[in-house]
Amino acid sequence: MSKIVVVGGGAAGLELVTRLGSQLQGSRDHEVILVEPSSHHYWKPRLHEIAAGTFDNELNAVSYFQHAVCSGYRYVQASMTGLDRSGKILHLRGIDGQATELDYDYLVMAVGASSNDFNTPGVSEHCLFMDSPHQAQQAWQHINPLLRANEPRRVVIVGAGATGVELAAELAKVSQRLGRYSQAAHLQIILIEAAQRILPAGPVRLSEQARRALIRQGVDVRVRTRIQRAEAGCLFTANGERIGSDLQFWAAGIKGDDWLTELDGLETNHLNQLKVSATLQTWQDPDIFVIGDSAECPQPDGSFVPPRAQAANQAACHLATQFKRRLKGRKLQPFVFHDGGMVIAIGHNNAVGALANNKLILKGRLIRTLYDAIFRLHQQVLFGWGRVTALILLKRLKDILNPHYKGL
Numbered sequence: 001m002s003k004i005v006v007v008g009g010g011a012a013g014l015e016l017v018t019r020l021g022s023q024l025q026g027s028r029d030h031e032v033i034l035v036e037p038s039s040h041h042y043w044k045p046r047l048h049e050i051a052a053g054t055f056d057n058e059l060n061a062v063s064y065f066q067h068a069v070c071s072g073y074r075y076v077q078a079s080m081t082g083l084d085r086s087g088k089i090l091h092l093r094g095i096d097g098q099a100t101e102l103d104y105d106y107l108v109m110a111v112g113a114s115s116n117d118f119n120t121p122g123v124s125e126h127c128l129f130m131d132s133p134h135q136a137q138q139a140w141q142h143i144n145p146l147l148r149a150n151e152p153r154r155v156v157i158v159g160a161g162a163t164g165v166e167l168a169a170e171l172a173k174v175s176q177r178l179g180r181y182s183q184a185a186h187l188q189i190i191l192i193e194a195a196q197r198i199l200p201a202g203p204v205r206l207s208e209q210a211r212r213a214l215i216r217q218g219v220d221v222r223v224r225t226r227i228q229r230a231e232a233g234c235l236f237t238a239n240g241e242r243i244g245s246d247l248q249f250w251a252a253g254i255k256g257d258d259w260l261t262e263l264d265g266l267e268t269n270h271l272n273q274l275k276v277s278a279t280l281q282t283w284q285d286p287d288i289f290v291i292g293d294s295a296e297c298p299q300p301d302g303s304f305v306p307p308r309a310q311a312a313n314q315a316a317c318h319l320a321t322q323f324k325r326r327l328k329g330r331k332l333q334p335f336v337f338h339d340g341g342m343v344i345a346i347g348h349n350n351a352v353g354a355l356a357n358n359k360l361i362l363k364g365r366l367i368r369t370l371y372d373a374i375f376r377l378h379q380q381v382l383f384g385w386g387r388v389t390a391l392i393l394l395k396r397l398k399d400i401l402n403p404h405y406k407g408l
């Protein structure tokens, strides 16, 4: 029997085990196992909604236990801590803190990445991060009292990539909507970016549309501003300016966790991403694959697959097909990322998007619907269209019956 172990149940890993589970269901020759420390899956591009109190846990969180039973894979609730390649053994730490081991025939690493503080002094101690559902829930614990403070409060967000822009816009929208309640404070939001423009990985016109939409929502957008140091309640720019805040977020860059550099000789790059060939196999070991944000995967034009949800989903889909070939002894095909564009949410009912090879820059409610559709496509892979349709209907109903903001 061959055992395929997938480590990390995020955008890439959970889609992969779902696809493999359904492909291999009923097979006595293969077993699919997911190793993941959390009990529930949250789609990472929606973490800013957890922080802003607008996320619906009941409808959008996926229990790994339940999903595994329905989808034909085994779920092990644990964190990977190490690897023995010669023995094909994973070292794990269970939720009770106990060390255990798990053997594999094929291993897929899909452990994602976190924000990169670029070793900026004080950032890890004095800033909040948005890299996991737990951190987003912690952020909500801090934001909720600010929204009830009855006087202006300031939130500073460093990094204007997708995470920073979506968080700034969502908080601005919540603050605006709560304006109708007398006890609600006004949030002043400052978004800081070191590059020349916000969303530096996207086309210039998209950045401009997003910047205008944020300014319309009252966000103070500051570009070409590099943060040099963080202290409790303030940030210092490279020009020596002190920016005081009630809450400060760090949402700049990405980096893999340090333990990835100590995986029995597997090579990593300067961002701690594991280096793989175009077939998603590590250069040192063809039985170990890496997908999603934790991979550095080359593309035909010499670039690398970007760390985006869309790329994670495509890699999961590609690898599921490649396992079919591999298990039949056939040659693996390279993974080529097809960029379907970039869509960024700007508050609850607005979004900006760059489509058709960046030729089409769009904004508004229709693009927001497209943004929501990307999440629904992820859910469709996990549950099928029947359940997704039910979830859409339930959401509509709850939107009518309940306030959007969970703090009310």
Ligand SMILES: Cc1cc2nc3c(=O)[nH]c(=O)nc-3n(C[C@H](O)[C@H](O)[C@H](O)COP(=O)(O)OP(=O)(O)OC[C@H]3O[C@@H](n4cnc5c(N)ncnc54)[C@H](O)[C@@H]3O)c2cc1C
Pocket (backbone or CB within 6 Å): 007, 008, 009, 010, 011, 012, 013, 035, 036, 037, 038, 043, 044, 045, 046, 047, 048, 078, 079, 080, 081, 110, 111, 112, 113, 130, 131, 162, 163, 166, 291, 292, 293, 294, 307, 308, 309, 310, 311, 312, 343, 344, 345
């Ligand atoms: C707030 C926010 C907004 C975003 N918005 C967008 C957007 O609009 N568009 C876009 O394309 N991208 C967006 N992204 C980026 C996108 O979410 C990631 O590119 C994508 O989730 C990467 O998928 P992944 O599977 O590689 O990692 P993740 O989705 O991060 O999953 C990694 C999984 O690995 C698990 N894990 C970690 N360590 C271990 C371990 N030691 N052992 C076992 N499991 C482990 C984690 O618990 C997690 O479940 C956003 C990200 C954030 C945070």
